[in-house]
Amino acid sequence: MKIKFIIIFIALFFGVILNAQDNSSDLSKKFPNPPEGFTWKSLSEIKGYLLIPAGWYFNYEKEGDTHAYFFTKENYKITGQYITGVSINAVTNLKNINPKKYLKEYIKQLEQTVKIISKSKETKFGPFSQYIIRCTVYSKKLKKNIKMHIVLIANLKTNCLYFIIFETLEELWDINWQKGKVILRDIGINNKF
Numbered sequence: 001m002k003i004k005f006i007i008i009f010i011a012l013f014f015g016v017i018l019n020a021q022d023n024s025s026d027l028s029k030k031f032p033n034p035p036e037g038f039t040w041k042s043l044s045e046i047k048g049y050l051l052i053p054a055g056w057y058f059n060y061e062k063e064g065d066t067h068a069y070f071f072t073k074e075n076y077k078i079t080g081q082y083i084t085g086v087s088i089n090a091v092t093n094l095k096n097i098n099p100k101k102y103l104k105e106y107i108k109q110l111e112q113t114v115k116i117i118s119k120s121k122e123t124k125f126g127p128f129s130q131y132i133i134r135c136t137v138y139s140k141k142l143k144k145n146i147k148m149h150i151v152l153i154a155n156l157k158t159n160c161l162y163f164i165i166f167e168t169l170e171e172l173w174d175i176n177w178q179k180g181k182v183i184l185r186d187i188g189i190n191n192k193f
Contacts, residue, residue: 035182043069046090047190053179056085065093071183073176083142084168084176086183091161092193099154099161100129106152107131114148126191127157136170145170149180153189160193 031040031049038051041058045067052058052071059070059077070076072085094102107119114135123130133150147170153162164187166180 038182041071043067043088046193048090048188048193050086050088050187051183053183066091081141084172084180086164086166086180088165088187089161089163090189090193091163092158094159094161097159099159100156102161103129103131103152103154107133110135110150113137117147127155128191129154129156142169147173149177149184151184155189155191155193157191158193162189 034040034051037054039054040049041052042049045060045062050071053073055073057070057072057075057077059072061068061070067088067090069088070082070085071087072082074082074084076082076085110116110133114137117134117136119134120130120132123132131152133152134148135150136145136147138144139146146167148165148167151162151164153164154160155162164184166177166184168176168180
């Protein structure tokens with residue numbers, strides 16, 4: 001049975017919708033050829049997908065109702081941290097929580113802890129509500145600024161939240177964002193998850 005998806009194309013500050021078909025394990029037969037140096041990666045637990053750069057590391061963790069995916073340039077399983085990567089946290093089964101209000105409160109708290117470079121207004125498409133934030137935060141451990149591109153999505157139909165973050169050292173942003181924007185541009189999430 002085919003599952004309908006909404007592919008979210010997340011460019012610098014906007015989202016566009018495109019319908020696609022099922023999320024089987026062989027994504028090479030379902031989607032266009034990936035850009036050179038990238039391959040399609042299935043996020044089977046949440047029925048989604050994205051492009052991952054060649055040579056990057058992947059890790060999936062689940063804690064309670066949160067599915068966490070990590071796509072990193074460095075092997076953080078060895079070092080315990082990464083400098084450049086994308087994390088996706090999909091939080092499901094929210095009970096008695098309005099996901100849209102939750103994201104607005106999250107943004108307020110974020111504004112108190114990071115330096116906001118830019119923040120989009122709410123974008124609505126289908127059952128989704130989306131905010132995009134670009135910010136920096138000082139890492140005491142690294143003694144350097146980390147720059148982040150944060151995409152916050154609420155599925156108002158299923159009460160699921162998505163926290164999608166690309167981050168790297170601020171001094172490496174221009175180089176690493178070249179891959180980061182490709183990853184974030186072609187993330188697919190299921191509108192029924």
